[in-house]
């Protein structure tokens with residue numbers, strides 16, 4: 001079976017999802033997990049776009065050694081200089097350069113004629129090849145470009161030294177048969193294509209990202225660009241876990257292998273979800289809560305008689321054993337640490353100790369601590385150190401005949417600030433009291449509460465989506481008390497906002 005290279009762009013295209021921005025520590029933690037998962041290439045970021053992106057690419061390049069590290073650059077010398085600087089410590093560095101090729105983009109976005117675009121692409125690839133051995137080229141908006149122009153530019157950039165040609169369906173416009181034909185037309189119509197690997201990068205605007213990716217593979221693509229949980233610009237990219245499992249389950253039609261350790265898919269997906277605060281939809285293929293749940297009597301009966309009646313893959317094959325009670329209040333730091341490593345986390349010593357202290361607090365309140373609880377505890381810890389606001393204390397007065405009132409004390413730069421407010425319910429009162437401390441104008445657009453695990457003493461997890469200055473920030477908080485979880489989630493979203501503003505202030 002032929003190998004398909006998995007190029008993961010969770011940290012680059014994925015991070016472009018509204019609200020998905022990650023701290024440096026979070027990106028690093030995910031990069032380690034991606035490398036363990038077995039991806040061949042990690043696209044670490046877009047170095048020129050901000051100092052934060054540059055630092056993250058540099059750190060990942062220096063520390064993640066068994067995976068190719070790619071970084072993105074427009075077809076401009078200044079972008080490529082920044083990219084090559086950011087990736088230079090990588091064991092296997094790659095520069096991924098792109099320029100738009102559709103008539104729409106060339107005319108309205110770039111204001112350039114096709115000949116100038118070819119010239120810029122060739123120049124950029126040559127320039128990048130002088131810096132690193134591996135250069136990938138993407139004709140942006142390829143699926144709305146003229147095929148004859150695409151063939152021409154691809155032939156030229158391969159001559160200039162590109163060894164990976166990525167075909168992006170930038171706006172998720174293609175349908176599978178058409179996209180497969182498109183890849184075939186490139187494979188058959190570019191004379192020097194045998195000197196490059198064809199890659200596909202499919203957005204999911206019509207829900208066809210995975211289907212298009214697979215159509216590309218069937219027609220000669222040997223690299224797939226995907227993201228965990230399908231995150232990415234707008235409706236996202238083809239989901240890694242879905243694309244990989246489709247090839248795994250349907251080997252009869254898709255006789256390809258990947259280097260992915262499918263047993264780590266579930267934990268990787270959960271890690272990402274907890275880090276960025278995007279809940280995984282219950283019905284999400286492969287990793288959603290309901291993906292292996294059988295509700296109707298007929299289905300349950302069938303599965304009990306023969307699992308294959310209603311299950312096309314086993315939960316175990318994607319790492320979904322039943323969440324075990326692994327730890328309790330008597331568990332020591334060693335046991336805690338061992339389980340976290342098994343789950344894929346590799347926290348620095350100091351964060352590990354903080355997470356352990358938080359674990360003991362939770363274990364005291366809820367006795368049995370499941371893997372799902374650990375994901376929440378640890379994700380709260382990653383990147384926790386740089387907190388602009390820290391909840392120190394809160395109190396609530398509420399009831400069906402009184403006006404809900406909240407008091408909060410928040411640490412702001414070594415100073416404790418206290419405020420109180422009334423609200424339309426206790427949660428609203430807390431948020432208003434926090435607003436008085438932080439003075440940040442927010443609009444609450446979503447508030448979700450869910451239990452982390454099924455039992456009565458479960459931790460409640462709250463996800464809060466805020467719009468601040470036209471940008472989206474998602475915060476998450478967990479506690480056995482949902483009002484405390486709400487306060488933490490709200491403050492977490494504000495801290496994400498503060499992180500982003502601080503980073504862009506340096507730009």
Ligand code: KIV
Pocket residue numbers: 013098138140141166168169170171201203
């Ligand atoms: O969707 C797209 O076109 C991209 C390119 C930069 C590859 O993300």
Ligand code: ZN
Pocket residue numbers: 013168170201203233
């Ligand atoms: Zn993209």
